[in-house]
Amino acid sequence: MNWQGVKELIGKAAPLVGTALAGPAGGTVGALLANVLGTEPDAAAVAQAIQQDPEALMKLKQFELENEQHIRDLAFKTLQVELSDKANARSVHHDSRMPAIITLLMTVIVGGLLLALFWIEIPEGNKDVAFMMLGQAVTLWAASVTYWVGTTRSSSDKSKMLGQSGLGSFQPK
Numbered sequence: 435m436n437w438q439g440v441k442e443l444i445g446k447a448a449p450l451v452g453t454a455l456a457g458p459a460g461g462t463v464g465a466l467l468a469n470v471l472g473t474e475p476d477a478a479a480v481a482q483a484i485q486q487d488p489e490a491l492m493k494l495k496q497f498e499l500e501n502e503q504h505i506r507d508l509a510f511k512t513l514q515v516e517l518s519d520k521a522n523a524r525s526v527h528h529d530s531r532m533p534a535i536i537t538l539l540m541t542v543i544v545g546g547l548l549l550a551l552f553w554i555e556i557p558e559g560n561k562d563v564a565f566m567m568l569g570q571a572v573t574l575w576a577a578s579v580t581y582w583v584g585t586t587r588s589s590s591d592k593s594k595m596l597g598q599s600g601l602g603s604f605q606p607k
Contacts, residue, residue, distance in 0.1 A: 437464045437477050443484050447491040448498040454505050457512050463505070470497045524581075533581055540575040547571055 437460040444467075445452035454463040465475040470493055473479040484490045498505065527533050547568050556564045 437461065440464065440467075440477050440481050440484070443481055444491060444494050448494045450502060450505050450509075451494060451498045454509055457509065463508070466501075467494060467497070470494065533578070537575075537578040537582065540571070540578045544571050544575040 437455045441452040441455040441460075444455075451463065451467065454460065455467075464477060464480060468475040468480050471480060471483040471487070471490055473483045484494075551568070
């Protein structure tokens with residue numbers, strides 16, 4: 435089990451903590467939760483403690499209430515790092531053709547793989563591997579396209595998070 439699975443378990447009781455678990459600082463937040471619950475700093479151990487102890491979600495909600503500002507600060511710092519990283523990548527590659535070449539190459543690869551699904555029969559024993567590889571290729575293709583067009587959804591989520599933290603007054607329309 436990973437921290438994303440734990441997020442699903444606690445998301446309704448402690449949504450701020452759940453959101454922090456899903457981000458890059460998830461391991462750190464998970465270790466804090468493990469400390470609160472008295473378990474090993476492992477996603478499976480935390481999940482097991484939540485499932486076995488009816489009071490665990492209340493402890494996590496209490497942790498969220500007591501540390502709300504710290505969690506919001508952590509989320510804001512994570513956001514700053516992500517945005518800085520994207521801005522840096524775009525500025526460094528501004529005059530380079532390589533991002534465009536990679537995007538075009540990934541488009542051709544994904545298109546070829548999708549066409550191959552209709553024309554080539556995949557042996558039964560290899561279907562799982564083939565679909566996993568196709569999923570990875572589509573994910574990489576989507577990331578390369580996102581480099582150019584950005585992501586409206588994540589930008590909207592980040593704007594909401596900034597508004598909730600009191601650090602910004604901008605709300606998306």
